[in-house]
Amino acid sequence: MKRLTGLVSLAALLAFAGTAEAQHRELQRRGYLGFGGGLGVPSGQFGADANLGWVGQAYAGYTTRKGLFGARLDATFGRNPFGTVGGFWTAGGTVNAIITPGHRPASFHPYLIAGAGAYYVDATGPASSGETAVAFNGGAGVQLHLGHRSDFYAETRFLTIRTERAVNLFPITLGFRWGGI
Numbered sequence: 001m002k003r004l005t006g007l008v009s010l011a012a013l014l015a016f017a018g019t020a021e022a023q024h025r026e027l028q029r030r031g032y033l034g035f036g037g038g039l040g041v042p043s044g045q046f047g048a049d050a051n052l053g054w055v056g057q058a059y060a061g062y063t064t065r066k067g068l069f070g071a072r073l074d075a076t077f078g079r080n081p082f083g084t085v086g087g088f089w090t091a092g093g094t095v096n097a098i099i100t101p102g103h104r105p106a107s108f109h110p111y112l113i114a115g116a117g118a119y120y121v122d123a124t125g126p127a128s129s130g131e132t133a134v135a136f137n138g139g140a141g142v143q144l145h146l147g148h149r150s151d152f153y154a155e156t157r158f159l160t161i162r163t164e165r166a167v168n169l170f171p172i173t174l175g176f177r178w179g180g181i
Contacts, residue, residue, distance in 0.1 A: 045168075055078035057173050074093060091120050133163045137157045
C-alpha cells in the first residue's frame with residue numbers, strides 16, 4: 001500500500017510540475033512590453049491654462065489565452081507648457097483593463113482601455129507647487145501586427161487627474177509593443 005501511495009504521489013507531482021512548466025511558458029507567451037510617445041492635448045480648464053505638450057509612455061501587460069481580455073500597467077510622463085515661462089509636469093501610473101474584440105490573431109485590431117491610478121502634477125514657474133492625486137482614464141487604440149510578436153500601436157485616452165483644479169488631457173500616443181498575442 002505504501003508503494004502504491006508513493007507511486008500515486010510521484011505521478012501527481014510530475015503531472016503538476018509539467019502543468020506548472022506549461023503555465024510558465026504560456027505566461028511568457030502572453031506577457032508583453034511597450035513604449036511610445038506623442039502629444040498631450042489639454043482639455044477643459046486645464047486647456048485654458050496649458051498649451052499643447054508631449055507625453056512618453058512605457059507599459060507591461062498580459063492577455064488571456066485568446067487575447068480578448070487583458071490587463072496593463074502604464075507609466076506615463078509629460079509636459080504641457082504655459083505662457084512664455086513654466087509649464088505643467090505630469091508623471092504617474094495606472095492599472096488598466098483591456099478589451100480587444102475580434103478574431104485573434106489578426107494583422108489589425110482595435111482595443112478599448114480604461115483604468116485608474118495616481119499622478120504627480122507639478123506646475124513650474126512663479127507659483128510652483130506639486131500635488132499627487134488619483135487619476136482615471138479611458139480610451140481606444142489600434143494595433144498593427146508587424147511580425148513575430150511585435151506590433152505598432154496608436155491610442156488616445158481621456159485622462160483626468162483629480163487635483164484641486166482637475167488636470168484633463170488627451171494623451172495621443174504612437175509606439176511599439178513586443179510579446180503577447
